[in-house]
Amino acid sequence: MDVNTVLDYFKDFSKINRCSKNEDKIADYLENFAKSNNLEYERDKYNNIYIKKKAADEFKDSPGIILQAHMDMVCVSDYDYDFENGVEILQRDGFLVAKNTTLGADNGIGLAIAMASLTSDAKTCQIEAVITTSEEVDMGGAMNCEFDLQGKYFINLDSENEDELIVGSSGGENINVEIEKNYTQDSKSKFYEISVHGLKGGHSGMEIDKNHQNAIKILFDYFDMLDDFYICDCTAGTKDNAIPTNAKAIISSDELLEDLNLKAEKYISNIKLEEFDKDLNFEIKECDPQKCMDQNSSQKLKSIIKNTHTGVVSYVKGLDDVVQTSNNLAIIESNDEKLTIISSYRSSDMDELKKLRDDIKSKALEQNCKAYEYNFYPAWEFNENSKLMEIAKKVYREKYNREIEVKVIHAGLECGIFSEKYKNLDCISIGPNIYDVHTTKERLDIKSTERFVEFYKSIIKQLTD
Numbered sequence: 001m002d003v004n005t006v007l008d009y010f011k012d013f014s015k016i017n018r019c020s021k022n023e024d025k026i027a028d029y030l031e032n033f034a035k036s037n038n039l040e041y042e043r044d045k046y047n048n049i050y051i052k053k054k055a056a057d058e059f060k061d062s063p064g065i066i067l068q069a070h071m072d073m074v075c076v077s078d079y080d081y082d083f084e085n086g087v088e089i090l091q092r093d094g095f096l097v098a099k100n101t102t103l104g105a106d107n108g109i110g111l112a113i114a115m116a117s118l119t120s121d122a123k124t125c126q127i128e129a130v131i132t133t134s135e136e137v138d139m140g141g142a143m144n145c146e147f148d149l150q151g152k153y154f155i156n157l158d159s160e161n162e163d164e165l166i167v168g169s170s171g172g173e174n175i176n177v178e179i180e181k182n183y184t185q186d187s188k189s190k191f192y193e194i195s196v197h198g199l200k201g202g203h204s205g206m207e208i209d210k211n212h213q214n215a216i217k218i219l220f221d222y223f224d225m226l227d228d229f230y231i232c233d234c235t236a237g238t239k240d241n242a243i244p245t246n247a248k249a250i251i252s253s254d255e256l257l258e259d260l261n262l263k264a265e266k267y268i269s270n271i272k273l274e275e276f277d278k279d280l281n282f283e284i285k286e287c288d289p290q291k292c293m294d295q296n297s298s299q300k301l302k303s304i305i306k307n308t309h310t311g312v313v314s315y316v317k318g319l320d321d322v323v324q325t326s327n328n329l330a331i332i333e334s335n336d337e338k339l340t341i342i343s344s345y346r347s348s349d350m351d352e353l354k355k356l357r358d359d360i361k362s363k364a365l366e367q368n369c370k371a372y373e374y375n376f377y378p379a380w381e382f383n384e385n386s387k388l389m390e391i392a393k394k395v396y397r398e399k400y401n402r403e404i405e406v407k408v409i410h411a412g413l414e415c416g417i418f419s420e421k422y423k424n425l426d427c428i429s430i431g432p433n434i435y436d437v438h439t440t441k442e443r444l445d446i447k448s449t450e451r452f453v454e455f456y457k458s459i460i461k462q463l464t465d
Contacts (some may be wrong), residue, residue: 008114019075056123064126064151069110070135079187095443105444112119166429168408171379172346184294189356198279201245204328205411215247229253230292234350237331240344380416
């Protein structure tokens with residue numbers, strides 16, 4: 001097993017659509033991969049794939065290893081892109097990138113490493129690979145996974161920093177607030193489409209504390225600067241686990257276009273933007289007349305957006321740089337009957353998670369709006385007695401003459417689900433350097449991947465020996 005094999009697998013299946021909830025083709029690919037390599041496999045009705053490489057004779061009595069990755073990816077593009085034929089991968093300045101789309105190294109590179117392990121000539125104990133679906137949306141694949149896993153050591157390959165050893169993660173869930181659209185015959189003299197663009201966005205767990213601007217909050221803060229107006233419609237965001245980079249509204253107003261643009265310029269000049277968000281801009285243009293929501297519906301929308309906290313809620317006591325609880329105001333969906341505001345919140349403290357859920361629901365109830373939670377996933381609790389953690393720390397120390405950073409992260413990982421389903425698993429999460437995941441700037445460090453493959457192989461060898 002070498003890095004070229006890993007990258008070849010990654011490039012090969014990147015030609016396939018594997019957007020979340022569109023995993024049929026990548027599941028077919030993995031099924032054919034197992035068949036062509038004479039590996040035992042199962043495929044369940046959720047398109048989860050289980051593949052097993054039997055132990056070499058001399059290691060039949062050794063505890064088995066479970067490799068885990070997810071096959072789906074966040075599909076984001078700079079324009080209206082059809083992901084049916086996957087993504088176009090380019091090599092640039094020592095990185096793999098995609099042309100105008102997310103790369104899908106999250107978690108494609110983990111999948112490729114698992115595939116390379118399954119086809120390696122190295123003699124090892126039994127290796128089982130569990131490749132799940134829908135991780136980026138609701139972790140539905142892992143939640144419904146019922147394979148008969150036999151291994152003890154569980155290596156999740158969905159981390160994004162080669163110098164980090166992940167040994168715990170947050171739990172979380174989503175909540176939807178629904179606002180009924182009631183319309184009025186009234187309107188102002190002009191209609192405008194107002195769009196917010198140019199923000200970096202990013203992962204709503206890993207980067208929620210990095211001061212990344214939220215397009216929904218920006219749009220509604222800008223509304224506070226406008227004269228009396230009606231909201232006709234509003235949409236924003238793409239994925240519940242991505243900080244929204246775009247938001248769009250159609251309004252009716254008596255203000256002139258040049259005045260709206262001047263207010264947008266003033267708004268941008270008055271807010272503190274980090275360098276990565278300096279491309280923030282408003283695009284405002286006149287549009288055709290539309291029916292407007294009445295002031296009551298508009299006020300409900302504005303009130304809920306204004307009173308929904310987005311970002312860090314609390315930090316772990318004694319660890320000021322470790323987020324404990326957060327919320328991502330992620331998406332506004334619209335149809336003719338209602339607006340749906342989708343938030344994704346996380347916490348390593350289940351009492352705080354419940355408190356945040358109750359707070360959002362109570363604020364919705366105050367506005368006579370419906371709210372319901374879904375897609376719960378459990379936290380992965382730190383195990384201070386983990387043998388696998390100690391082996392990974394030892395291997396890293398021997399290779400690099402320094403200590404690996406051991407972390408409990410704020411993102412949700414499937415380890416929490418598997419450690420709850422399959423008792424007595426010993427879990428870690430590791431991976432090579434991937435930057436700007438869930439954005440069109442996503443890139444995979446090739447040299448880091450090369451180093452990581454050697455680190456990973458040494459862990460497998462230690463477990464086998």
